[in-house]
Amino acid sequence: MEGRKYRGNYRRNISGCGLAGMMSEDGRLMSGEPIIRAMEVLHDRANGLGGGFAAYGIYPHKKEFYALHIMYDDIRAKEATDVLLDERFEIDSEETIPTRKTPGIGKSPLLWRYFVTPKADRCTTDTCEEDFVIDAVMHINEKVEGAFIFSSGKNMGAFKAVGFPEDVGRFYRLDEYEAYTWIGHGRFPTNTPGWWGGAHPFTILDWALVHNGEISSYGINKRYLEMFGYKCTMLTDTEVGAYAFDLLLRKHKLPVEIACKVLSAPFWDEIDRMKEKGDPMADVYEKLRMVYGSILLNGPFAFIVGHTNGMIGLADRVKLRPMIAARKDDMLYIASEEAAIREISPELDRVWNPKAGEPVIGRLKNPVNNNSKAKVKAKAKVKETVA
Amino acid sequence: MKTYQLPEVIIERDKDKCINCGVCVRQCAFEAHKFDEEGEVYSEDEKCVACQRCVSLCPTNALYIRDNKPFVKDNANWTAETQKYIWKQAETGGVLLTGMGNPKPYPIYWDHILLNASQVTNPSIDPLREPMELRTYLGSKPDNVQIKMVNGEPVIETKIAPNLVMKTPILFSAMSFGAISHNATVALAMASKELGTYWNTGEGGLSKSLYQYGPNTIVQVASGRFGVHSEYLDAAAAIEIKIGQGAKPGIGGHLPGEKVGRRVSETRMIPVGSDALSPAPHHDIYSIEDLSQLIYSLKEATEYTKPISVKISAVHNVAAIASGIARAGADIIAIDGFRGGTGAAPTMIRDNVGIPIELAIAAVDTRLREEGIRNKASVIAAGGFRNSADVIKAIALGADAVYIGTAALVAMGCHVCQKCYTGKCNWGIATQDPHLEKRLNPEIAAQRLYNLVRGWSHEVSEMLGGMGINAIESLRGNRLHLRGIALSKEEMDVLGIQVAGSPMA
Numbered sequence: 086m087e088g089r090k091y092r093g094n095y096r097r098n099i100s101g102c103g104l105a106g107m108m109s110e111d112g113r114l115m116s117g118e119p120i121i122r123a124m125e126v127l128h129d130r131a132n133g134l135g136g137g138f139a140a141y142g143i144y145p146h147k148k149e150f151y152a153l154h155i156m157y158d159d160i161r162a163k164e165a166t167d168v169l170l171d172e173r174f175e176i177d178s179e180e181t182i183p184t185r186k187t188p189g190i191g192k193s194p195l196l197w198r199y200f201v202t203p204k205a206d207r208c209t210t211d212t213c214e215e216d217f218v219i220d221a222v223m224h225i226n227e228k229v230e231g232a233f234i235f236s237s238g239k240n241m242g243a244f245k246a247v248g249f250p251e252d253v254g255r256f257y258r259l260d261e262y263e264a265y266t267w268i269g270h271g272r273f274p275t276n277t278p279g280w281w282g283g284a285h286p287f288t289i290l291d292w293a294l295v296h297n298g299e300i301s302s303y304g305i306n307k308r309y310l311e312m313f314g315y316k317c318t319m320l321t322d323t324e325v326g327a328y329a330f331d332l333l334l335r336k337h338k339l340p341v342e343i344a345c346k347v348l349s350a351p352f353w354d355e356i357d358r359m360k361e362k363g364d365p366m367a368d369v370y371e372k373l374r375m376v377y378g379s380i381l382l383n384g385p386f387a388f389i390v391g392h393t394n395g396m397i398g399l400a401d402r403v404k405l406r407p408m409i410a411a412r413k414d415d416m417l418y419i420a421s422e423e424a425a426i427r428e429i430s431p432e433l434d435r436v437w438n439p440k441a442g443e444p445v446i447g448r449l450k451n452p453v454n455n456n457s458k459a460k461v462k463a464k465a466k467v468k469e470t471v472a
Numbered sequence: 473m474k475t476y477q478l479p480e481v482i483i484e485r486d487k488d489k490c491i492n493c494g495v496c497v498r499q500c501a502f503e504a505h506k507f508d509e510e511g512e513v514y515s516e517d518e519k520c521v522a523c524q525r526c527v528s529l530c531p532t533n534a535l536y537i538r539d540n541k542p543f544v545k546d547n548a549n550w551t552a553e554t555q556k557y558i559w560k561q562a563e564t565g566g567v568l569l570t571g572m573g574n575p576k577p578y579p580i581y582w583d584h585i586l587l588n589a590s591q592v593t594n595p596s597i598d599p600l601r602e603p604m605e606l607r608t609y610l611g612s613k614p615d616n617v618q619i620k621m622v623n624g625e626p627v628i629e630t631k632i633a634p635n636l637v638m639k640t641p642i643l644f645s646a647m648s649f650g651a652i653s654h655n656a657t658v659a660l661a662m663a664s665k666e667l668g669t670y671w672n673t674g675e676g677g678l679s680k681s682l683y684q685y686g687p688n689t690i691v692q693v694a695s696g697r698f699g700v701h702s703e704y705l706d707a708a709a710a711i712e713i714k715i716g717q718g719a720k721p722g723i724g725g726h727l728p729g730e731k732v733g734r735r736v737s738e739t740r741m742i743p744v745g746s747d748a749l750s751p752a753p754h755h756d757i758y759s760i761e762d763l764s765q766l767i768y769s770l771k772e773a774t775e776y777t778k779p780i781s782v783k784i785s786a787v788h789n790v791a792a793i794a795s796g797i798a799r800a801g802a803d804i805i806a807i808d809g810f811r812g813g814t815g816a817a818p819t820m821i822r823d824n825v826g827i828p829i830e831l832a833i834a835a836v837d838t839r840l841r842e843e844g845i846r847n848k849a850s851v852i853a854a855g856g857f858r859n860s861a862d863v864i865k866a867i868a869l870g871a872d873a874v875y876i877g878t879a880a881l882v883a884m885g886c887h888v889c890q891k892c893y894t895g896k897c898n899w900g901i902a903t904q905d906p907h908l909e910k911r912l913n914p915e916i917a918a919q920r921l922y923n924l925v926r927g928w929s930h931e932v933s934e935m936l937g938g939m940g941i942n943a944i945e946s947l948r949g950n951r952l953h954l955r956g957i958a959l960s961k962e963e964m965d966v967l968g969i970q971v972a973g974s975p976m977a
Contacts, residue, residue, distance in 0.1 A: 304952030337616040378945030
């Protein structure tokens with residue numbers, strides 16, 4: 086696996102792509118099989134150079150722990166990472182991520198997952214636990230040659246590889262997992278292929294983001310996020326999107342609808358018309374644009390973002406990339422094409438084409454709180470290798 | 473004493489075309505054209521400043537001014553210009569004086585920076601068919617907003633400091649009444665109102681007749697404190713503390729008594745005919761904490777209703793100074809590069825002190841971001857902006873907006889003859905002579921200013937759309953859309969850009 090070497094050349098993800106997401110707002114657990122089929126319908130939107138998924142609710146027995154999915158170029162990268170992890174975390178368990186041999190998926194890096202919780206003495210009161218985890222993830226991704234943490238949330242996980250998405254899903258045996266939210270991505274990059282870490286979704290904590298498009302404002306979005314301590318090591322627009330959601334929702338505590346209006350802001354003409362009509366939202370939107378202009382995502386994009394308590398679909402302010410949404414009973418579907426949704430749910434209550442900048446928001450009816458502190462069994466470093 | 477100086481130009485008069493009408497004689501305040509005893513027009517080359525007024529107005533196109541490059545023996549060190557300066561000083565014993573910005577052939581970094589455009593992977597946006605937003609807010613912004621839900625509707629609880637809002641990120645730079653004519657200030661004010669932008673009084677005060685343009689006016693508080701009083705502060709949209717000016721960093725200003733007529737005397741609050749001397753430093757600012765006191769005094773005086781700007785010239789330590797200014801409470805930092813213009817400055821200072829605005833913008837923006845205080849203050853860049861490409865590159869380097877001074881004067885008719893300090897401006901711009909001033913019709917001049925900024929704004933929109941961006945804030949500080957050509961690695965490092973041909977990372 087030539088991850089590090091490619092990462093040096095890995096430039097912004099200028100790509101066309103296919104997206105799909107499905108969520109049960111009731112929190113019903115569903116196998117990964119339907120999302121694989123949905124992505125298979127979108128096969129032609131990818132070119133085999135990257136596919137991936139994120140799933141929420143898959144580790145109920147370990148839900149207090151941060152689940153770190155890590156790809157290693159070789160065992161030496163793992164050894165170096167383990168030292169850094171040991172310094173920072175109590176490790177409940179570690180294992181290889183189960184896979185099956187699948188045509189279309191080439192040589193795999195070493196794929197490991199760890200269930201961890203920050204060491205009490207390392208995570209002091211003035212840094213919150215999430216920031217500590219972000220720092221650790223960013224530190225390892227930046228400093229350890231050949232190691233890449235591609236998932237770091239609780240009771241969720243990202244799975245990605247070079248290949249078509251349906252093959253990636255089968256490779257990771259996603260049909261054997263059960264989740265209440267699934268999002269998938271097939272990549273059509275126009276630049277360097279080859280690195281597994283470059284596939285979507287991009288994640289930080291429980292945020293997982295799949296993306297079709299190119300963020301022309303990337304240069305300033307990155308510099309803006311750096312002011313708040315995020316390190317954009319991956320050089321992709323998608324990464325910027327994930328960090329933006331983390332900043333706006335988790336750190337600045339903006340309501341999700343408002344955060345979407347920051348990222349895909351209404352036009353001044355529209356705000357001015359609202360102002361003329363005496364709409365109080367005009368003031369809100371004006372101030373948001375004043376304060377958050379540097380994190381406005383400009384350029385063609387459609388996103389699906391997963392998080393513990395929901396799923397968000399968002400397209401750019403002039404909707405230069407496709408995104409369609411549908412509902413059926415407790416299910417919310419979002420995809421690049423309606424065909425992908427019809428494949429897994431032929432009968433739908435409602436199908437709509439969200440307007441530019443208009444977010445599609447799914448919420449768990451009974452929100453989950455994963456903040457309870459994990460307790461590690463004494464000397465519990467048991468290897469539960471499932472291969 | 474006989475002068476050894478040679479005429480800078482030669483006036484060529486086509487005798488076949490000249491109808492001896494005398495327009496040139498009447499137009500030239502420098503008396504380069506005269507009637508002889510027989511009533512025939514003739515010219516004296518040594519008086520000509522090459523302002524092109526006579527050439528522009530000659531009804532038969534009989535005049536042509538050409539450069540007079542005196543022959544001096546080939547010498548890279550003792551050029552004709554060097555010798556001219558020495559003769560001048562040998563004859564007067566004075567400081568060499570000049571006007572306008574630094575004309576020396578220093579690198580113009582704008583011409584070594586190239587812009588990006590979209591192809592295939594990212595559609596470009598056509599500003600004729602799609603919205604293209606140039607609206608810009610200048611002032612301090614909080615790092616985040618707090619939202620409270622009231623009856624299910626979000627309300628922003630965070631108080632946001634007053635900001636200037638403008639339709640295009642281009643403002644008119646500080647030029648004082650005194651340095652420029654009343655009509656020129658009227659034209660700037662009128663154009664600003666029409667354009668939805670701002671003009672700046674410089675340190676010349678604000679004549680009462682212009683208070684009606686207050687919502688589009690930035691008033692200056694400079695070291696001489698000329699014309700500063702509470703009504704003046706109240707009339708303005710924003711207040712700018714002038715610490716320095718790109719053309720003459722580190723020194724003060726001098727408006728000669730001859731230019732202080734009745735109206736200038738009234739607005740500056742000084743006696744008619746007295747020299748208006750601005751000290752080099754403010755005599756109440758000897759440190760950054762003193763600056764902070766003045767910033768807050770002005771905020772108190774105006775009850776925190778207006779943004780306070782601090783203007784400095786771009787000097788070697790500009791990034792650290794800008795950081796201090798942001799921390800001292802300024803809402804806007806205006807940085808004037810070494811090509812910034814002036815009504816009068818010592819030549820040696822204008823041509824040798826300070827740094828280019830391109831490098832200063834990049835250094836300041838980078839520094840403020842490293843310190844996490846970029847939101848605290850907006851950055852206006854100034855100093856020699858020639859066209860819309862310079863403007864958009866400045867914004868991509870990190871400026872919020874751009875001040876234009878010389879370009880505005882040129883739009884009104886200035887031909888950059890650099891004789892502003894003489895007060896004899898034949899175009900009616902840099903003069904207080906009522907006969908000369910009348911030549912500048914404020915309405916026509918305002919129209920020309922409006923047209924210029926409108927044209928530039930269209931061009932900025934086109935270039936933005938080409939990059940696939942439809943709001944100016946998405947380009948601000950977005951240096952990935954810039955590439956350097958024929959620059960050293962060190963220069964590109966300071967500019968924070970990569971060499972042309974490198975990919976989008």
